[in-house]
Amino acid sequence: xxxxxxxxxxxxxxxxxxxxxxxxxxxxxxxxxxxxxxxxxxxxxxxxxxxxxxxxxxxxxxxxxxxxxxxxxxxxxxxxxxxxxxxxxxxxxxxxxxxxxxxxxxxxxxxxxxxxxxxxxxxxxxxxxxxxxxxxxxxxxxxxxxxxxxxxxxxxxxxxxxxxxxxxxxxxxxxxxxxxxxxxxxxxxxxxxxxxxxxxxxxxxxxxxxxxxxxxxxxxxxxxxxxxxxxxxxxxxxxxxxxxxxxxxxxxxxxxxxx
Amino acid sequence: xxxxxxxxxxxxxxxxxxxxxxxxxxxxxxxxxxxxxxxxxxxxxxxxxxxxxxxxxxxxxxxxxxxxxxxxxxxxxxxxxxxxxxxxxxxxxxxxxxxxxxxxxxxxxxxxxxxxxxxxxxxxxxxxxxxxxxxxxxxxxxxxxxxxxxxxxxxxxxxxxxxxxxxxxxxxxxxxxxxxxxxxxxxxxxxxxxxxxxxxxxxxxxxxxxxxxxxxxxxxxxxxxxxxxxxxxxxxxxxxxxxxxxxxxxxxxxxxxxxxxxxxxxxxxxxxxxxxxxxxxxx
Numbered sequence: 432x433x434x435x436x437x438x439x440x441x442x443x444x445x446x447x448x449x450x451x452x453x454x455x456x457x458x459x460x461x462x463x464x465x466x467x468x469x470x471x472x473x474x475x476x477x478x479x480x481x482x483x484x485x486x487x488x489x490x491x492x493x494x495x496x497x498x499x500x501x502x503x504x505x506x507x508x509x510x511x512x513x514x515x516x517x518x519x520x521x522x523x524x525x526x527x528x529x530x531x532x533x534x535x536x537x538x539x540x541x542x543x544x545x546x547x548x549x550x551x552x553x554x555x556x557x558x559x560x561x562x563x564x565x566x567x568x569x570x571x572x573x574x575x576x577x578x579x580x581x582x583x584x585x586x587x588x589x590x591x592x593x594x595x596x597x598x599x600x601x602x603x604x605x606x607x608x609x610x611x612x613x614x615x616x617x618x619x620x621x622x623x624x625x626x627x628x629x630x631x632x633x634x635x636x637x638x639x640x641x642x643x644x645x646x647x648x649x650x651x652x653x654x655x656x657x658x659x660x661x662x663x664x665x666x667x668x669x670x671x672x673x674x675x676x677x678x679x680x681x682x683x684x685x686x687x688x689x690x
Numbered sequence: 691x692x693x694x695x696x697x698x699x700x701x702x703x704x705x706x707x708x709x710x711x712x713x714x715x716x717x718x719x720x721x722x723x724x725x726x727x728x729x730x731x732x733x734x735x736x737x738x739x740x741x742x743x744x745x746x747x748x749x750x751x752x753x754x755x756x757x758x759x760x761x762x763x764x765x766x767x768x769x770x771x772x773x774x775x776x777x778x779x780x781x782x783x784x785x786x787x788x789x790x791x792x793x794x795x796x797x798x799x800x801x802x803x804x805x806x807x808x809x810x811x812x813x814x815x816x817x818x819x820x821x822x823x824x825x826x827x828x829x830x831x832x833x834x835x836x837x838x839x840x841x842x843x844x845x846x847x848x849x850x851x852x853x854x855x856x857x858x859x860x861x862x863x864x865x866x867x868x869x870x871x872x873x874x875x876x877x878x879x880x881x882x883x884x885x886x887x888x889x890x891x892x893x894x895x896x897x898x899x900x901x902x903x904x905x906x907x908x909x910x911x912x913x914x915x916x917x918x919x920x921x922x923x924x925x926x927x928x929x930x931x932x933x934x935x936x937x938x939x940x941x942x943x944x945x946x947x948x949x950x951x952x953x954x955x956x957x958x959x960x961x962x963x964x965x966x967x968x969x970x971x972x973x
Contacts, residue, residue, distance in 0.1 A: 492859060497782050523861035530859075534852035536871055546871075547860040596856070603860055 440467035443637040448503035458484045460661045471638040473648035476658035490526040527600030531612040533592035535584035543584045547603035570598035590621025610640040649673045729944030738908035754918035761827025762891045770838030778846040798836035803896040810900040824914040826902030834887035841883020845876035878967035885960035889953045895922040921949040
C-alpha cells in the first residue's frame with residue numbers, strides 16, 4: 432500500500448491527543464492516530480506500554496474501572512465517543528470486543544451467541560437462529576458445533592471458545608472489532624485459525640488487535656502502532672514498519688532487542 | 691519433650707477438639723431421637739394440642755413455624771439480595787460502604803432477645819401490627835438479614851469479572867448484565883445462604899416470644915395478623931409452663947425432634963444444593 436492510497440481511505444477511528452490516567456498514574460500520553468476503515472491495525476509494544484489501555488478507550492471499557500480519567504478525543508466516524516450525548520450501549524453495539532482470556536458465559540453455545548442480539552431487544556426465535564448460524568459460520572466454528580448448540584459453551588476447547596467469543600461479538604453486527612491479544616493463550620494451530628479468521632473479516636470490519644507476537648502483527652495487519660511507556664512511538668503501514676522502521680526504538684523492539 | 695512429641699501432642703489436641711464437636715452434636719441428636727421417636731406419629735404431626743399440650747399433636751406449632759419462616763424469608767430475601775447487589779456491583783468502596791458492612795456485622799452479633807424487643811417496639815406497637823405472624827416474621831427477617839447479605843455477597847463475588855466485562859462489551863447495561871449474566875450463577879450460593887438463615891429463624895425463640903407469643907394456641911392461623919404457635923416457643927412452654935413436667939416429657943422430646951429434624955433437614959438441603967451446583971457450574 433502506498434501512502435497515496437492511504438490518504439484516500441476513509442478514517443474509522445481517530446484518536447486526538449488522548450491522555451489517560453489510572454488515578455494519579457498517567458498511562459497514555461497524547462496519543463494521536465487514525466485507523467482506516469476496513470483495515471486491520473495492530474498495536475504492539477512491551478507489557479504495560481498502554482496498548483491495551485488504548486484499545487479499551489475506543490469502546491469505553493475503561494469506564495468500568497474506578498478512578499480513571501481521559502482527556503482528548505476518540506472519534507468513531509467523526510463523533511467523539513466521550514461526548515456526553517454518546518449512548519454507550521449503542522457505541523458498544525458498533526464496536527465489538529474480544530478479550531485476551533476467552534470468556535464464554537456458562538450458558539449454551541446458542542445462548543452465548545444470541546446474548547448480544549437479546550441485549551438489543553431481539554426476541555424472535557427464527558431471527559435469532561439465523562443470526563447464531565451466520566455468526567458461527569463467520570467465526571469458522573459452525574461446522575464444529577452445529578449439532579450441539581444446546582451444550583454448555585464451557586465444554587469447548589480453548590481455541591473454540593475464543594472463536595465462540597468472536598462469533599458472539601459478530602452477532603450484534605458491529606463495525607469495529609477490538610481484539611485484546613486474542614490468541615495469546617492458544618496453541619499454534621488455534622492461533623493460525625484465529626489469524627485466518629482475521630484475514631477473512633478484514634474489509635468487512637475495522638479491526639484493532641493488540642498483540643505481543645511480532646510475526647502475528649506482520650502477518651495479519653495493514654498498519655501497526657508501536658507503543659512504549661504510554662507514548663505512541665511510531666505508527667505506519669505494517670510493511671514499512673517491519674522493513675524500515677523510522678525510529679531506532681521501534682527497530683530494537685521488533686527485532687527483539689528489548690521488550 | 692522433644693519437638694516431635696510436642697508436634698504429636700498438639701496434633702492430637704486439635705484432633706480431639708474437632709472430634710468433640712461431632713460428639714456434642716451427635717449426643718444431642720441421638721438423645722433427642724431416642725427419647726422423641728416414640729412420640730412421633732401421624733396424629734402427633736397432624737392434630738392440634740389438647741389438655742395444655744400434654745395430649746394431641748403439634749400441628750399449629752409446625753404451621754406457625756412455617757408461616758413465620760415464610761414471612762421472614764419473603765421479607766429478608768429481596769432486601770438482602772438487593773443490598774448485596776448494591777455492595778458488590780454498584781457501590782465503590784468508600785467510608786459509606788465500610789459503615790454499611792460494619793452495620794451488617796453488628797446486626798449479626800445482636801442478641802436475639804434484642805431483636806425481639808426491637809420487633810415489639812417497631813412492628814407490634816409503632817406500626818400497630820399487634821402480636822402477629824407479620825410482626826414476628828419481620829422480626830425474624832431482621833435477624834437473618836446479615837446471613838443472607840453475607841452469603842449473597844460471597845456468591846456474587848465468586849462470579850468471574852470476565853462475565854460482566856463480556857456482557858458490557860456487547861452493549862448490555864449494568865443492570866441487564868447483573869440480571870442475565872451474574873445473578874443466575876450466584877443463585878445457588880444465595881439459596882444456600884438463605885436456607886441456612888431460614889434454619890436459624892425456625893429455631894429462634896426470643897424474637898417471637900415478644901412479637902407473636904402464643905404459648906398455648908391450639909388453632910391454625912387465618913391471616914398474617916393472627917397470633918400463632920411456633921415450635922421453639924411451644925417447646926419452651928412444654929418445658930417450663932406445664933404443671934406436670936414429668937408427664938410432658940414425651941411431648942417435649944417429640945417437639946424437639948420435629949424442630950431439630952426441620953433445621954438439620956434444611957441445612958442438609960442447603961449442602962445438597964451447593965454440591966449439585968458446584969458440580970454443574972465450573973468456570
